[in-house]
Amino acid sequence: MRILISNDDGWQAEGIRVLAERLKKVGKVVVVAPDRQRSAAGHGITLHRPLFVQYHKLCEGVDAYAVSGTPADCVKIGVNEIMKDAPPDIVVSGINEGSNLGNDVMYSGTVSAAIEGAIQGIPSIAVSQCGTGHFDYTGAAEFTAKLIGQVLQHGIPKDTVLNVNYPPIKPDAVQGVKISTLGERRYHNDFQKHYSPRGEAYYWLAGDLKDLDVAPDSDIQAIKDGYIAVSPVHFDFTHFGLINDLKKWTLD
Numbered sequence: 192m193r194i195l196i197s198n199d200d201g202w203q204a205e206g207i208r209v210l211a212e213r214l215k216k217v218g219k220v221v222v223v224a225p226d227r228q229r230s231a232a233g234h235g236i237t238l239h240r241p242l243f244v245q246y247h248k249l250c251e252g253v254d255a256y257a258v259s260g261t262p263a264d265c266v267k268i269g270v271n272e273i274m275k276d277a278p279p280d281i282v283v284s285g286i287n288e289g290s291n292l293g294n295d296v297m298y299s300g301t302v303s304a305a306i307e308g309a310i311q312g313i314p315s316i317a318v319s320q321c322g323t324g325h326f327d328y329t330g331a332a333e334f335t336a337k338l339i340g341q342v343l344q345h346g347i348p349k350d351t352v353l354n355v356n357y358p359p360i361k362p363d364a365v366q367g368v369k370i371s372t373l374g375e376r377r378y379h380n381d382f383q384k385h386y387s388p389r390g391e392a393y394y395w396l397a398g399d400l401k402d403l404d405v406a407p408d409s410d411i412q413a414i415k416d417g418y419i420a421v422s423p424v425h426f427d428f429t430h431f432g433l434i435n436d437l438k439k440w441t442l443d
Contacts, residue, residue: 192218195279199300206286223269262304282308285318322359330362374409
């Protein structure tokens with residue numbers, strides 16, 4: 192089995208190293224990840240400048256390629272160039288430092304890397320370790336290894352990725368696995384204004400996160416209850432229920 196691993200925290204992040212160390216026991220692992228922190232990069236790709244790729248040895252038995260682009264760039268070049276002679280059987284993005292719950296998936300470079308894998312026709316998983324401060328990725332890595340086997344056995348639709356969030360607790364305290372919907376959360380955006388020595392204004396984005404609708408079957412609630420949340424994310428954004436209503440509008 193050939194496994195392409197990417198992320199949005201960069202190729203040197205602890206989460207991707209722990210994941211690679213675990214997954215190399217079940218297959219041939221190749222890491223293709225950003226050369227720097229690219230969190231919240233979304234699904235952007237690089238068109239107007241070249242992509243530079245540097246080879247590194249991540250750990251024993253694992254080759255790593257650091258790319259000067261976005262997470263989606265990494266998967267795209269990983270599948271179509273770096274691994275073109277032996278394409279991956281599965282793409283795994285993570286392990287992210289922090290959660291990707293609810294609306295986070297719209298901004299997440301971690302989830303976007305997995306979506307790019309699915310666009311390339313490869314089963315794909317995004318994995319995030321919830322919490323703040325010190326992160327222990329071993330439980331999430333172990334669960335990912337198990338999930339990969341299930342994905343390859345059962346398959347997932349070509350336009351769907353599995354978004355995994357692991358709770359911020361020790362593995363022996365995890366309550367189980369919940370198949371979850373995406374919850375609803377919003378950021379209260381606060382732009383902090385500063386001035387450079389030249390008097391030019393610049394801004395830092397800050398603000399607080401608020402969970403708006405914590406449905407009992409949501410990923411947000413699953414994490415609060417100590418479960419691993421697994422959410423099937425379908426990236427066809429069409430609102431099918433609205434199509435017939437829109438056809439009644441006077442648009443011609």
